[in-house]
Amino acid sequence: MTRSRWPVFFNALFLLWCAWWYCRDAGMGLLVVTGVVAVLAWVRSRALPSSARWVVWSGIVLTVACLAANVERIVPPDDALDESRMLDQVVTVIFAFGVTSLFFRPTAQSVTLVVLGGVPLAMTALGRPDVMPGAVGDAAPWMVGGTVVLMLTADMAQRLTQGSGREHAVPGVRELAQRVVVLCLVTGASLVLQEPLGLGIKQVQRCLYGMMFFSERLPRRRMSDINLNLPVPHDFGQRTRMVAAIRSDNMPGYLRENVYLQYDRGRWDVVKPNVPLEPSAVAGGAARPQYPRYLLRSDVAATERRETWRVEILAPRLLGGFCLPGSCLALSCVGAVPMAETNGSVTVNGPFPDAYEIEVDPRRMMDRAWPQPEGNAAVYLEVPRSLAGAVSNWVESCAGLATASSVGEAVRCVDADFSARFAYRLGIRMKANPDPLIDFMTRKEGSCTFFASAATLMFRQRGIPARMIGGFVCSDWNPWLARWVVRERDGHAWVEVWDGASGCWLIVDPTPPEGRPSALQRPGRFRLALDLFAASWRRALAYLRNTNFLQVLADGGELLILFLWQMIWSVPGAVVALGLGVLTWLRWWSRLHRMTPEARLRAELTQAMTRVARHALPTPLRRRAAESWTAWHRRVSERLPDERAAQLVTLLERYQTIRYSVILDEAAARDWLEAARAFGKRSNK
Numbered sequence: 001m002t003r004s005r006w007p008v009f010f011n012a013l014f015l016l017w018c019a020w021w022y023c024r025d026a027g028m029g030l031l032v033v034t035g036v037v038a039v040l041a042w043v044r045s046r047a048l049p050s051s052a053r054w055v056v057w058s059g060i061v062l063t064v065a066c067l068a069a070n071v072e073r074i075v076p077p078d079d080a081l082d083e084s085r086m087l088d089q090v091v092t093v094i095f096a097f098g099v100t101s102l103f104f105r106p107t108a109q110s111v112t113l114v115v116l117g118g119v120p121l122a123m124t125a126l127g128r129p130d131v132m133p134g135a136v137g138d139a140a141p142w143m144v145g146g147t148v149v150l151m152l153t154a155d156m157a158q159r160l161t162q163g164s165g166r167e168h169a170v171p172g173v174r175e176l177a178q179r180v181v182v183l184c185l186v187t188g189a190s191l192v193l194q195e196p197l198g199l200g201i202k203q204v205q206r207c208l209y210g211m212m213f214f215s216e217r218l219p220r221r222r223m224s225d226i227n228l229n230l231p232v233p234h235d236f237g238q239r240t241r242m243v244a245a246i247r248s249d250n251m252p253g254y255l256r257e258n259v260y261l262q263y264d265r266g267r268w269d270v271v272k273p274n275v276p277l278e279p280s281a282v283a284g285g286a287a288r289p290q291y292p293r294y295l296l297r298s299d300v301a302a303t304e305r306r307e308t309w310r311v312e313i314l315a316p317r318l319l320g321g322f323c324l325p326g327s328c329l330a331l332s333c334v335g336a337v338p339m340a341e342t343n344g345s346v347t348v349n350g351p352f353p354d355a356y357e358i359e360v361d362p363r364r365m366m367d368r369a370w371p372q373p374e375g376n377a378a379v380y381l382e383v384p385r386s387l388a389g390a391v392s393n394w395v396e397s398c399a400g401l402a403t404a405s406s407v408g409e410a411v412r413c414v415d416a417d418f419s420a421r422f423a424y425r426l427g428i429r430m431k432a433n434p435d436p437l438i439d440f441m442t443r444k445e446g447s448c449t450f451f452a453s454a455a456t457l458m459f460r461q462r463g464i465p466a467r468m469i470g471g472f473v474c475s476d477w478n479p480w481l482a483r484w485v486v487r488e489r490d491g492h493a494w495v496e497v498w499d500g501a502s503g504c505w506l507i508v509d510p511t512p513p514e515g516r517p518s519a520l521q522r523p524g525r526f527r528l529a530l531d532l533f534a535a536s537w538r539r540a541l542a543y544l545r546n547t548n549f550l551q552v553l554a555d556g557g558e559l560l561i562l563f564l565w566q567m568i569w570s571v572p573g574a575v576v577a578l579g580l581g582v583l584t585w586l587r588w589w590s591r592l593h594r595m596t597p598e599a600r601l602r603a604e605l606t607q608a609m610t611r612v613a614r615h616a617l618p619t620p621l622r623r624r625a626a627e628s629w630t631a632w633h634r635r636v637s638e639r640l641p642d643e644r645a646a647q648l649v650t651l652l653e654r655y656q657t658i659r660y661s662v663i664l665d666e667a668a669a670r671d672w673l674e675a676a677r678a679f680g681k682r683s684n685k
Contacts, residue, residue, distance in 0.1 A: 004620075005042055006157040007106035011114045012038030014150035015099060018118035021125040022091075029069035030092070034099060037062065041102035048103045049625065058103060063096040068557030091120040111155050224258055224320040226268040226470060226493070228436040232447040234427035237489050240523055242531055243318050245483040246474060247310040250362055252484050254494065254507055255323035256370060257471035259343040261379050263453065265386075266436040268468060270320070273339035273347050277331070291332035291357055296324075296340065297372070307362040312355045314538050318488055321347040323472055326496075326507065327361040327368040343467060344370035354542035369505035375465030375498025383460050390438055391461040394454065407464055407499040411508050414455050422451070424515025448511040452493040455510035465498035466508075473517040480532045490517040598664050605659045605669060608676045612651065616680045629656070651679055 015034055023031040048054050067074060073088045098117015101110040246252050260268035277294035306329060313319065322331065322338065324346060331338060331346065333356035340346045361368065383391055395401050398417045404410035425445040430436035437457070440450040452468050459466040472490040477483075495508040513519060523531075567573035595603070613623035613632065621636040623629075633652055637645040654675075658668050 004106065004157075007111070007154060008038075008042050008102055010150065010154040010157045011106070011111060012042060012102055014114060014154050015095070015102075015118050017146055017150055018122040018125075019095070022121045024125065027070065027072040029072065030066060030095075033065055033069040037065075037099055038102060044103070047105040050104055055100070055104070059097050059100045062100050063093055064557035064560070066092050066096040066099065068555070068561060071555065071558060087124060091124050095121045106157075114154065115151055224270040224272075226260060226270075226449055226453075226468075228266040228268075228430060228440075228449060228453060229432050231429040232426050232449070236426055236491075237520055239488040240527055241318075241488045242314045242485055242534060243472065243488055243490070244314055244323055244486040245312045245478075245481055245535055246486065247483055249307060251477075252309070252325060252474040252486075254469075254492075254509075255325055255472045255474055255486065256344060256469050257319065257321045257323055258469070259341075259345045260468040260470065261343075262382065263457065263468075264384055266430075266432060268453065270470075271341055271343055271345060273321070273341040273345055275340055276337045277340050277346070279337075280330075291334055293330055293332045294338055295330050296328055296344070296346070297330075305362060306359045309358050309360060310355060311358065312483075312535070312539070313352050314535060315488070316352040319352060320470075321345050322352075322356065323474075323486065324358060325360055325368065326370045326505075327363070328358050328370075329361060330359040332357040332359075342373045344372065354538075369496045369507045371504055374503070375500070375505065377465075380465030380467060380498065381460045381463065383457055387435060387437065387457065388461075390435075390441070391457045394441055394458050395461050398458065401458065401462060404462070406501065407497055407506065410459065410462060410464060411497065411506065414458060414508070414510050418451055418455070418510050419512045422446075422512060424448075424451075424512050448515055449493045451511040451515070452495050455495050455508065459495065459497050459508075467496050469494050469496055475518045476522070478528055478531050480528045481535055483535075485531060489520060492517055598666075601664060601666065601669050602659060604673065605655065608673055609652075609655050609659075612676055612680060647679060651675060 012034075016031070016038060019031045019034045023029075048058065067089075070088070070092045074092055095117045098114045101113040101117075104110055259271045261271055262269045277296070279292040280295045281293045311323065324331070324344070326344070328344075333348075333353045335353045336348045336350035338346050338348050398413055400413040401410055401417070404413055421444055423445040424447070426447055428443070428446055430439040430443070430446065430450070437450065437454055440446045441454060449470075456466045456468045470491075470493050472486045473492045474484050474486045474490060476485045476487060476490070478485045492509075492511070495510060496505045497508050498504075499506050509516060567576065617636060617640075621639060623632045627635075629652060633649065637649070640648065651672075654668075654672050658665060658672055
């Protein structure tokens with residue numbers, strides 16, 4: 001549909017004015033794209049069809065282009081909060097839809113859309129006094145005044161170029177004054193309310209964000225302390241829910257989660273990490289995310305062999321700390337700074353990251369304990385006074401433990417005694433008085449926490465420093481995920497003892513072999529399929545939570561523009577363009593030659609009449625897309641000179657008679673084509 005270019009010109013000028021103020025400090029890409037789009041919209045004489053499909057897809061294309069041009073502003077720096085550029089992202093999208101309206105018929109609605117697209121951009125620029133040449137008071141009058149004048153001019157141009165009617169009448173002085181006052185008040189209110197509205201929007205966003213995905217509050221995690229008075233459920237061995245998935249070349253084995261040093265009346269108190277780790281570098285590359293890297297050990301040589309594992313956390317509420325092997329060298333993760341302590345347990349004061357990476361020493365994975373600190377502290381030999389006599393009896397009853405000449409021999413004695421005289425059982429509630437461990441040693445059956453607790457105190461009573469460890473034993477490979485899977489039932493407790501002769505800690509698992517996670521039955525195919533679904537769902541949620549879709553659109557638009565630009569000026573691009581041209585010509589040629597001579601002549605008549613309706617009359621009188629020939633003639637005949645109107649009537653009546661006759665008169669058709677060409681030539685003179 002034809003249209004006047006003046007409303008397009010002033011609407012584009014208004015958008016360029018707002019974009020110029022917005023882009024003054026840096027990054028002129030949005031201004032350049034707006035200028036190019038404005039020129040294309042002004043040059044195009046006909047508006048795009050106003051159907052929903054054209055409006056939506058045009059808006060999407062221009063949104064991608066504007067985001068790509070403004071990517072410097074909408075992407076926050078690495079050290080900034082995620083919402084630090086949220087305002088720029090929102091106003092860029094709104095501005096893109098204002099630019100979209102330039103390609104459609106100028107109406108009051110399109111002018112309103114242009115204004116709504118440009119004003120937020122201008123208000124954002126006005127709210128940044130640091131980018132203005134002087135104080136806000138010096139810049140504000142120029143910006144606000146120009147904005148108001150251009151808004152009124154665009155509205156006036158739209159009114160003057162439309163048909164007659166009261167709604168298109170030129171406003172008087174009083175109405176213009178009222179509009180200026182209202183626009184100034186709205187602009188001032190926008191500037192004043194910018195900060196409180198921004199804070200409110202961010203708060204609403206956080207609330208909706210937490211409701212849709214996961215709250216930023218600390219998740220309710222499992223109890224960190226170990227209470228022996230609470231029995232382990234009977235069905236613990238059937239709890240196959242995934243806690244984590246690990247990408248590793250080797251079996252992960254024992255993954256330390258918490259360390260326990262002090263025991264009293266059936267409870268082990270967890271050692272709480274209290275020292276923040278200092279980042280040493282940024283891990284990652286072009287193929288993986290950039291993670292801050294934290295060193296866990298300072299005694300590692302630069303040339304030491306390393307292997308990188310990637311751990312995906314699938315059930316953060318079942319974790320009390322990071323799952324790390326004893327050979328872990330460094331931790332790489334995003335989010336809150338991890339907290340650590342000397343015994344090697346690491347946690348975070350906040351939500352766990354969706355994934356983290358660790359560097360490990362791949363040698364001796366299954367028996368490598370955390371090497372620090374040395375076991376000369378008194379806490380590693382501490383035995384509760386109330387249990388001192390009982391523990392001494394346990395040591396005496398363990399064959400060979402009292403006379404063992406080395407730590408290794410003592411470990412073998414405890415393992416052999418527990419395996420021979422004790423049984424692994426779940427769901428047993430021990431007597432709290434005088435102590436659950438006394439009841440366990442009497443019953444000679446219980447879960448892994450009882451075996452590890454009794455062994456820890458027995459080693460200490462024997463003079464061997466020991467600490468109790470809680471975590472998981474990962475030995476389950478899921479071929480569908482191509483990952484090692486840590487399940488809830490893999491939760492386990494074991495002991496680390498200090499060997500003074502070798503100067504290192506050793507992993508000791510006193511639980512009988514039938515009670516260790518590696519002895520559990522492997523899951524079936526249905527469970528593997530559920531694992532794949534659960535991991536995919538969790539990854540999708542993590543992607544939605546962590547991905548900035550505006551940045552993705554901007555990057556995609558930038559890559560698309562660069563790709564098309566390189567294709568145009570390359571040999572493959574020339575070949576593709578030539579191929580498309582040949583295909584278009586072949587399609588036209590085949591369609592033309594499939595037609596009969598009579599059908600081709602009828603098509604030629606239609607094309608000639610269409611050219612007359614489009615190009616032989618002034619722009620306001622051209623035929624509209626959905627307008628019938630009769631309605632078009634009735635509308636334009638009143639505005640043409642009498643002679644010209646009579647020629648058009650004769651031409652249109654002859655066309656309808658010849659074109660839609662049952663038998664086409666070829667001579668009359670050729671004569672009408674000559675008359676149509678003559679009518680067009682007289683119009684162009």
